Amino acid sequence: MTLTFEEVSYQRDQFRFTANGIFEEGVHLVSGLVGSGKSTLAFIASGLVPPGAGSVHRTGIRKSLLSMQFPEYHTTGITLNDEIRSWGLDPEAILASTRLFARGEQDVNVLSRGELKRLHLGCVLSADADLLILDEPFSALDCREKRVICRRITERGYGTVIICTHEQTWLPPVDSIWEMKEGTLVSCGRVPAAIPRWSLAPRHIRDLLERGLMPGNISPESVMEVACRTRE
């Protein structure tokens, strides 16, 4: 299962996006500053926005799903139960997994943005899609929820997940790291070799690298493991 960007470019006003690379099965992190082109990559990868030039090839991808940053855009149901059913999912299971017990008949609009994001991600991560593109999945979530989402991404265990985010701390273990630099997609390679090449790596990872310590992955657990390792 692969998603290939071949000489892809896209122009919007003064902003120019270019991408070249292959996303194989696994979890990919696309790191970048605000306005660097992560959302554009997400839309083009999902096939919902055609590239201006070049092509995007999908091999073995049956169904793809894009989760946009703001969960309101995905809301098409009046109640929580309606909304979950609109994804073709069982309301009881999703309400339980998102800890929104007994709120199925409530209006979706009474949820805070954080709760709505929780519900939305609960649906997206349970949906049967082999290419999942998550645009800023950690926005509007507290640390506990970010940890839950990381765990659920890891547990998914199949297909390709592309996480486009500027989150610096709560990240799941990933297979590859990519960067968006002023509209250009740059591959840092596969983890762990990609970590030293990751120019936007968070401070705590850069500190470890400066001390000659190389984490096995970018999740807080992996970083903690190497930071707290006792020298033999």
Add this chain to the structure above:
Amino acid sequence: MQDPRIRIFVIIVLSVAAFISIAGAALAFLYWICLPGRFQCIKRPAAVLFLSMIIVVSVITEVTTGNGLSYFIRMTVILLLALYAYTAYVPGEFFRVSVWLFGPRGFDPGLIAEMSMDALNDLEDDSSKIRIALRQKEVPLGFHTLVPVIGMFVLNQIRRAHDQADLLTVRGYRNGGTLCPRFHPEILDYVSGIVAICMLFIAILPVRDVFILLH
């Protein structure tokens, strides 16, 4: 056209010309054909929506009182001009033009105009995102989905208005303000304005009289 004052003036003059007569509409259409980026502006989803509304009203007019075709032609040209004005708009232009036109009193109307344009942009953005969401869920836009979708539009606008009000309060805004607008008109801008005025005169004069004058 670089100067927003002349662009807005031209759009108003040509819209009036197109509304007055078929001849005015034809001339305004010719003008629109010569504008840069004219075809980009008709690719917007809003263009289809407004054109559909014009078609419906034209058919009703034709059936009830006649002149539906004339109404259709004139309103379509006005729609094309409006779409061009919306596409060519650069944030801050209405603010500058309003202050230039009305002095300090133009500050608040200019601010309101800019906020309205922002709201229009947001609505367009929201609608494209919602269409994506519906397509992903393979849910058609029908009566059952209309209520939550419209609710989302309204709630988003209320949230943004609330945020904007907070922002203005934090910055100490009560009413009025200071702005020193500067414009850099080019020769072509003046020529465009004069041509638009000529077109308005031709639209006002009956075509028969023009030919008499020429003789």
